[in-house]
Amino acid sequence: KQEVTQIPAALSVPEGENLVLNCSFTDSAIYNLQWFRQDPGKGLTSLLLIQSSQREQTSGRLNASLDKSSGRSTLYIAASQPGDSATYLCAVVDNTDKLIFGTGTRLQVFP
Amino acid sequence: NAGVMQNPRHLVRRRGQEARLRCSPMKGHSHVYWYRQLPEEGLKFMVYLQKENIIDESGMPKERFSAEFPKEGPSILRIQQVVRGDSAAYFCASSPPGLPSGAAFSGNTIYFGEGSWLTVV
Numbered sequence: 001k002q003e004v005t006q007i008p009a010a011l012s013v014p015e016g017e018n019l020v021l022n023c024s025f026t027d028s029a030i031y032n033l034q035w036f037r038q039d040p041g042k043g044l045t046s047l048l049l050i051q052s053s054q055r056e057q058t059s060g061r062l063n064a065s066l067d068k069s070s071g072r073s074t075l076y077i078a079a080s081q082p083g084d085s086a087t088y089l090c091a092v093v094d095n096t097d098k099l100i101f102g103t104g105t106r107l108q109v110f111p
Numbered sequence: 112n113a114g115v116m117q118n119p120r121h122l123v124r125r126r127g128q129e130a131r132l133r134c135s136p137m138k139g140h141s142h143v144y145w146y147r148q149l150p151e152e153g154l155k156f157m158v159y160l161q162k163e164n165i166i167d168e169s170g171m172p173k174e175r176f177s178a179e180f181p182k183e184g185p186s187i188l189r190i191q192q193v194v195r196g197d198s199a200a201y202f203c204a205s206s207p208p209g210l211p212s213g214a215a216f217s218g219n220t221i222y223f224g225e226g227s228w229l230t231v232v
Contacts, residue, residue, distance in 0.1 A: 004153075036223075043115075043202060044154075044223040089153065098144070098167065099204075099221070103153040 002027045002094050006102035013109055019077040021105045023090030028068050035064050035075050036089040038104070044089065048075070080109045115140075115205050115224035116185075123230045130190040130197070132227045136205030140222075143186040145178060148200040148226075157201075160186060193231045200226045 003026045013019060023033070032051045036044040048057045048064040050073070056065040063076040077084060087106045091099040116135040124130050136143050141162050146154040159167040160180035171178065175193075180186040190197055203224045 041226075041228075043225040046221070091154075096167070096169075098156045098159065098170075099146075099154075100156065101146075101154040 002030075002092065002100050004090060004092055004100055004102035006088075006090055006105050008105055009103065010106040011108070013080060013107075015080060015082060015109055015111050017080050017109075019080055019107070021075040021077070021088050021090075021107070023073040023075070023102055025071045025073075025092050025100075027094060028071050030068065030092040030094050033064075033066055033073050033090065033092045034099070035062075035073075036091065038087045038089055040086075047088075077107075080107075082109050082111055085109050115203055115222050117201075117203050117224035117227050119227060120225065121228045121230070123232060124193050125232055126194055127192050130193050130229055132188040132190075132201050132203075132229070133185040134188070134203030134205075134224060135185040136203075137222055140205035140207050142206040143180050144204040144206075144221075145186070145188050146202045146204065148202060150199070154202060157188070190229070193229070195231050198229055198231045200228050202226045 005024050007022050030052055032049055034049045035047045037047050038044050048059055050057050050064055050066040052068055061078040066073045085108050087104045089104045090102045093099055115137055118133050122130055143160045145157040147157055148154045156170040158171050158178045162180055163182050175191045177189045204221050206221045
């Protein structure tokens with residue numbers, strides 16, 4: 001059974017810092033991995049999607065990497081801003097065609 | 112093109128009442144997924160439906176919960192005789208038709224609604 005773990009559970013940093021959020025999954029037989037952002041009381045916004053054949057994806061200040069064989073992904077946030085404060089969720093799709101989510105990392109960036 | 116629409120956004124029910132949550136997928140999407148997010152936990156898969164068919168309900172509690180996606184109208188998640196432990200955010204997501212198994216998410220094609228927050232008092 002696929003399990004997805006995210007560390008740290010919470011992170012509080014000053015504005016301007018570069019951040020790394022970690023995601024690990026137990027079964028490397030995945031189709032893709034996605035990173036989402038969730039603001040309090042809101043739905044999910046997809047940030048980056050990495051296919052199983054890819055090693056990384058970039059969008060603006062965000063870079064996500066995937067090491068499928070070791071069951072790990074990282075989300076790198078450059079030059080963090082207060083507007084980046086949110087919960088970041090990692091999810092994998094395996095052969096059951098479902099998104100399996102981690103419990104998230106709650107990020108707070110203070111001015 | 113409207114996104115995935117969920118209503119109500121917030122619902123309060125007394126123990127023993129019924130809760131009905133509705134989800135209208137994005138235009139052109141015929142796959143609907145329901146997820147539940149309990150306080151301080153991640154999103155857990157509940158059910159995957161296509162029009163008039165339940166494809167995968169492996170995440171649905173065995174009792175009191177049911178889901179449907181009729182030919183016309185929104186998908187409905189129904190919770191009978193609610194208990195306090197049902198209090199959670201329920202998210203719906205949709206994706207387009209015609210994708211083979213294992214590739215439903217091969218592109219950035221899944222969209223989530225804003226969620227329905229159920230509080231049982």
